[in-house]
Amino acid sequence: MAAQVWAIGAGKGGVGKTFVSSSFGITLSKMNSKVLLIDFDFSGANLHTLFGSELSDRNLRTYVEGKAALAEIISSTSVPKLSYVQGFWDTWGAPSLTLEKTKALISEARELPYDYVIFDMGPGPHVANLELFGAADERFLICNTEPTTIEKTYRFIEAFICRELQKVTNKEQHQKLITALQSFHIKEKSNVLFSFRNYLQEATNIDVDFFAELEKHPVRLILNGTRSRAEQDLGYSIKSVCNKHFDFGIDYIGAVEHDNAVWQSVKSRKPVLLDKPFTPLAGQFLSICKSITCPNFQSNLYKAVV
Amino acid sequence: MEVSKYNYYDILEISQQCPQHEVTTAYERAKTTYSGENPAIYTIFSEHEARELLKLVEEAYAVLGNKTLRAIYDEKLSQKNVNLADLSYENLKALSKVSVPEAPKKISSEPVQKEKDPNFESEYLALTAWDGQWIKKVREYKGLSVGYMSEVTKISSFYITAVEEEQIENLPAPVFVRGYVVQIAKVLGLNEKLVADTYMKRFKDKFGK
Numbered sequence: 001m002a003a004q005v006w007a008i009g010a011g012k013g014g015v016g017k018t019f020v021s022s023s024f025g026i027t028l029s030k031m032n033s034k035v036l037l038i039d040f041d042f043s044g045a046n047l048h049t050l051f052g053s054e055l056s057d058r059n060l061r062t063y064v065e066g067k068a069a070l071a072e073i074i075s076s077t078s079v080p081k082l083s084y085v086q087g088f089w090d091t092w093g094a095p096s097l098t099l100e101k102t103k104a105l106i107s108e109a110r111e112l113p114y115d116y117v118i119f120d121m122g123p124g125p126h127v128a129n130l131e132l133f134g135a136a137d138e139r140f141l142i143c144n145t146e147p148t149t150i151e152k153t154y155r156f157i158e159a160f161i162c163r164e165l166q167k168v169t170n171k172e173q174h175q176k177l178i179t180a181l182q183s184f185h186i187k188e189k190s191n192v193l194f195s196f197r198n199y200l201q202e203a204t205n206i207d208v209d210f211f212a213e214l215e216k217h218p219v220r221l222i223l224n225g226t227r228s229r230a231e232q233d234l235g236y237s238i239k240s241v242c243n244k245h246f247d248f249g250i251d252y253i254g255a256v257e258h259d260n261a262v263w264q265s266v267k268s269r270k271p272v273l274l275d276k277p278f279t280p281l282a283g284q285f286l287s288i289c290k291s292i293t294c295p296n297f298q299s300n301l302y303k304a305v306v
Numbered sequence: 307m308e309v310s311k312y313n314y315y316d317i318l319e320i321s322q323q324c325p326q327h328e329v330t331t332a333y334e335r336a337k338t339t340y341s342g343e344n345p346a347i348y349t350i351f352s353e354h355e356a357r358e359l360l361k362l363v364e365e366a367y368a369v370l371g372n373k374t375l376r377a378i379y380d381e382k383l384s385q386k387n388v389n390l391a392d393l394s395y396e397n398l399k400a401l402s403k404v405s406v407p408e409a410p411k412k413i414s415s416e417p418v419q420k421e422k423d424p425n426f427e428s429e430y431l432a433l434t435a436w437d438g439q440w441i442k443k444v445r446e447y448k449g450l451s452v453g454y455m456s457e458v459t460k461i462s463s464f465y466i467t468a469v470e471e472e473q474i475e476n477l478p479a480p481v482f483v484r485g486y487v488v489q490i491a492k493v494l495g496l497n498e499k500l501v502a503d504t505y506m507k508r509f510k511d512k513f514g515k
Contacts, residue, residue, distance in 0.1 A: 145345070147345040147348050150345050150346055150348065151348060151349050154349065154350060230338075233335060233338060234344070234345065234346055236335045236339070237335070237338065237344055237346035237347070238346045240336060240339050241339065241346050241347055241350050241351070243319055244351075244359070245350050
């Protein structure tokens with residue numbers, strides 16, 4: 001069976017993508033699945049830092065330059081069933097990651113003998129990021145509760161929608177869509193219920209009914225570092241705004257609480273879930289993973305027990 | 307998603323089947339989202355737009371949060387060719403006030419007057435000591451069923467039968483029994499004081515109370 005590709009992205013840096021990716025990896029491997037983490041952050045990788053490993057020559061760079069196959073650059077971790085691929089750590093001369101290379105990487109990753117391949121993406125809506133995000137089986141957006149992050153999260157979603165629109169329209173149509181979108185931001189909206197999708201339809205006469213298709217594999221939102229119930233409820237607000245503005249249903253899958261164990265463990269260069277396995281975070285990650293891998297399971301039960 | 311001012315379920319982002327408590331949860335979430343300075347609406351909706359959205363949310367909850375109005379709204383929605391403008395809160399509220407006329411009270415069995423028997427009538431009118439048996443006889447003579455008696459007097463038919471059969475174990479304290487006998491005698495058109503006094507005397511003599 002082909003490996004499932006999970007992409008973990010965010011609009012802004014420093015919101016905990018690497019933390020969430022590594023925690024997903026550990027949680028899924030504890031659930032008896034074979035997991036491969038790929039550090040896809042070409043603006044400066046640091047998945048290896050979390051696992052406390054040394055820099056290695058066998059990293060994603062050798063793969064991109066065509067010197068090694070993906071299977072050859074996999075390193076093991078201290079967790080059984082969990083392996084990882086180091087990213088570019090020499091950013092000054094990073095080879096440009098073309099679209100074809102990204103596509104090839106994704107299809108090669110699917111062929112590997114793993115149950116899950118988790119991509120830890122870099123921040124922001126770069127072309128390679130969006131391509132990966134679009135091709136993945138499960139897409140996660142990490143967000144924290146700061147207004148700056150939330151704003152950039154919306155920009156990421158917008159970029160993602162535009163990117164997906166490109167696939168279903170021809171060049172001329174797409175140009176028309178982009179122009180329509182640019183004027184949409186400037187225009188004073190007279191009617192409140194004037195939505196993004198309706199606007200596109202009116203302005204371009206192009207049927208943009210692909211939203212339903214996108215919603216079959218919804219973007220899943222994770223709020224990281226929440227400190228109160230009110231902050232956790234922010235996820236529902238973001239979901240509602242996406243619904244009303246983009247007509248784009250996202251799935252708010254859960255919040256991860258703020259925990260001092262996180263920075264303490266990062267300092268000692270060990271993954272939190274290994275260093276302090278009894279933090280409430282373990283239960284929160286378990287319930288998120290469970291709700292995706294077995295949707296019918298009562299994941300809230302787990303939260304209560306752990 | 308068809309966006310309409312009157313599509314209250316879409317405004318609160320819930321399904322038509324969702325239970326009442328989820329409507330309230332959805333309303334509370336929407337209210338937090340679009341009122342105050344929620345970071346989630348920053349750069350997406352202006353202050354004015356958020357206020358307009360909040361108005362819609364409030365109207366949606368005014369309808370869906372009220373069980374009666376929600377039922378009327380659901381019914382209207384299920385009809386074909388529904389005019390959305392008819393679904394405003396004011397219209398639904400007006401509809402809910404149209405009272406449904408109450409069905410006239412039905413009495414299970416009307417009295418059926420049998421043929422008059424002057425001998426029997428003079429016999430019971432001359433009676434000076436009443437008991438359950440006689441009450442039953444008169445009731446049957448007048449063609450009244452136990453059920454009818456019960457509906458008219460508001461005494462359970464169980465007690466009416468118990469009074470007639472003089473079943474002490476089924477009757478409450480004597481003060482209540484006297485009340486029952488008075489009521490029954492009134493309906494039967496008897497001298498209620500005479501009937502109650504003699505019935506209760508016999509009752510006390512017989513059962514020693």
